[in-house]
Amino acid sequence: METIFSKNKEEHPESIKAEVQGQLPTWLQGILLRNGPGMHTIGDTKYNHWFDGLALLHSFTFKNGEVYYRSKYLRSDSYNCNIEANRIVVSEFGTMAYPDPCKNIFAKAFSYLSHTIPEFTDNCLINIMKSGDDYYATSETNFIRKINPQTLETLEKVDYNKYIAVNVATSHPHYDSAGNILNMGTSIVDKGKTKYLLFKIPSSVPETEKKKSCFKHMEVVCSIPSRSLLQPSYYHSFGITENYIVFIEQPLKLDIVKMATAYIRGVNWASCLAFHKDDKTWFHFVDRKTKKDVSTKFYTDALVLYHHVNAYEEDGHIIFDIIAYTDNSLYDMFYLKKLSKDFEENNKLTSIPTCKRFVVPLQYDKDAEVGSNLVTLPTSATAVKEKDGSIYCQPEILCEGIELPHINYGYNGKKYTYVYATEVQWSPVPTKIAKLNVQTKEMLHWRADHCWPSEPIFVPSPDAREEDDGVVLTCVVTSDPKEAPFLLILDAKTFKELGRARVNVEMHLDLHGMFIPEKALKTETE
Ligand SMILES: CC1=C(/C=C/C(C)=C/C=C/C(C)=C/C=O)C(C)(C)CCC1
Numbered sequence: 082m083e084t085i086f087s088k089n090k091e092e093h094p095e096s097i098k099a100e101v102q103g104q105l106p107t108w109l110q111g112i113l114l115r116n117g118p119g120m121h122t123i124g125d126t127k128y129n130h131w132f133d134g135l136a137l138l139h140s141f142t143f144k145n146g147e148v149y150y151r152s153k154y155l156r157s158d159s160y161n162c163n164i165e166a167n168r169i170v171v172s173e174f175g176t177m178a179y180p181d182p183c184k185n186i187f188a189k190a191f192s193y194l195s196h197t198i199p200e201f202t203d204n205c206l207i208n209i210m211k212s213g214d215d216y217y218a219t220s221e222t223n224f225i226r227k228i229n230p231q232t233l234e235t236l237e238k239v240d241y242n243k244y245i246a247v248n249v250a251t252s253h254p255h256y257d258s259a260g261n262i263l264n265m266g267t268s269i270v271d272k273g274k275t276k277y278l279l280f281k282i283p284s285s286v287p288e289t290e291k292k293k294s295c296f297k298h299m300e301v302v303c304s305i306p307s308r309s310l311l312q313p314s315y316y317h318s319f320g321i322t323e324n325y326i327v328f329i330e331q332p333l334k335l336d337i338v339k340m341a342t343a344y345i346r347g348v349n350w351a352s353c354l355a356f357h358k359d360d361k362t363w364f365h366f367v368d369r370k371t372k373k374d375v376s377t378k379f380y381t382d383a384l385v386l387y388h389h390v391n392a393y394e395e396d397g398h399i400i401f402d403i404i405a406y407t408d409n410s411l412y413d414m415f416y417l418k419k420l421s422k423d424f425e426e427n428n429k430l431t432s433i434p435t436c437k438r439f440v441v442p443l444q445y446d447k448d449a450e451v452g453s454n455l456v457t458l459p460t461s462a463t464a465v466k467e468k469d470g471s472i473y474c475q476p477e478i479l480c481e482g483i484e485l486p487h488i489n490y491g492y493n494g495k496k497y498t499y500v501y502a503t504e505v506q507w508s509p510v511p512t513k514i515a516k517l518n519v520q521t522k523e524m525l526h527w528r529a530d531h532c533w534p535s536e537p538i539f540v541p542s543p544d545a546r547e548e549d550d551g552v553v554l555t556c557v558v559t560s561d562p563k564e565a566p567f568l569l570i571l572d573a574k575t576f577k578e579l580g581r582a583r584v585n586v587e588m589h590l591d592l593h594g595m596f597i598p599e600k601a602l603k604t605e606t607e
């Protein structure tokens with residue numbers, strides 16, 4: 082386990098030809114680009130948490146039936162400062178560090194008295210985002226880093242905060258049909274009003290502009306005030322339907338006072354997050370046209386979620402599927418100490434990720450009796466009217482034990498049938514890939530001994546007629562040293578293996594990524 086999680090991984094910036102077994106579809110041409118933590122030790126210092134590791138990008142390029150692999154560390158300012166100092170000098174999620182005295186790039190960190198929140202890291206290790214023709218590595222701070230998807234080189238650093246007042250933003254943006262990005266972020270320090278902002282980054286800028294920057298044209302679409310000024314909710318993703326934004330204000334909250342004093346107290350960012358188990362979880366539905374939050378108060382019991390699966394509208398209801406927990410044990414499980422020592426005995430999940438479906442009636446009989454269930458669709462999910470007019474929602478359980486959900490993005494915001502995900506049993510590390518039919522709850526699986534698959538990515542076939550016409554791609558890390566890691570290609574419909582592309586490198590466990598079809602790649606850089 083130690084090797085898989087915390088051993089520093091070497092980068093392989095020159096492409097390596099993979100050994101392909103089986104038959105890959107001829108239409109599968111493009112780059113699977115993924116991100117995740119690859120280095121957890123610098124000099125004599127070690128990060129505490131798996132999410133702290135320095136971003137290591139890797140890619141699988143599919144070209145005429147062949148597959149090429151490469152990997153490269155993101156040359157973030159955090160990476161460069163740490164490597165130069167040969168110790169951790171930039172704080173990450175679970176590790177508080179103090180800047181190298183001779184470097185002042187992160188010096189703002191010390192001016193906590195004048196700045197409520199210190200400068201965050203640009204170690205963008207979570208996901209990849211597409212903005213126009215460009216690609217960015219992302220995390221959850223105000224910084225993203227442009228990258229070259231072909232060479233994996235690191236390009237400019239973008240500070241969202243220069244354009245709009247967000248201090249943190251999600252790594253799971255949505256894209257509309259024109260390719261514009263819709264994302265959410267929290268404004269913590271702007272005029273003392275803590276709020277959640279939905280913002281848009283256009284996919285293109287006016288032709289006449291000399292220095293083209295989509296970010297200059299970023300705009301706040303609407304905002305939702307935080308229920309608590311000093312404790313906004315933490316969130317990792319949000320949902321979107323044709324007409325609404327689905328935002329869940331969960332009782333896992335960031336404590337701004339704790340964050341502002343974290344440096345002086347020598348504690349990490351993770352300790353500024355707290356789960357308030359007796360609080361409620363509030364649902365917000367913002368009308369994308371009027372930009373107004375639906376006025377009815379919808380809520381459920383305390384839960385913690387990271388990933389929305391999908392959301393859509395049906396007969397006056399909003400249906401949204403999420404992967405939920407009953408506590409915040411997920412973040413605790415990824416402390417490297419827990420992942421290395423007696424892993425199997427000591428690191429059992431205390432809360433199993435559960436795929437829950439909420440069905441929320443937006444149009445309902447306003448004279449309905451208190452205590453009545455307002456849901457009129459065939460589901461076991463309920464929405465019960467309370468005395469004060471608020472509506473208490475309880476979910477239908479779709480399945481247990483899945484995480485890192487992925488759908489056919491063509492069905493995002495629409496009625497859909499399939500979720501591809503990793504399946505976890507007793508540990509936070511997945512052992513299977515699953516396909517769940519959300520209508521029938523039927524499941525298909527793929528597993529193999531000593532194999533640890535990553536987030537599955539669905540790629541539609543060019544002539545797709547059905548939602549699951551395509552392939553599912555997943556990187557498989559092996560715990561058997563005799564077996565090299567591989568990229569697995571499954572037929573999305575049958576979940577049968579089409580092939581694998583083996584690469585003889587020590588591959589890291591990653592988080593998220595995207596497939597870039599050949600036609601979406603700029604040609605001049607090849
Ligand atoms: C550095 C930093 C943060 C980083 C959070 C990270 C890195 C979260 C990763 C979450 C993942 C990978 C979840 C998977 O389900 C915060 C708390 C936003 C704010 C303070 C500064």
Ligand SMILES: [Fe+2]
Nearest residue numbers: 317387388593
């Ligand atoms: Fe995520």
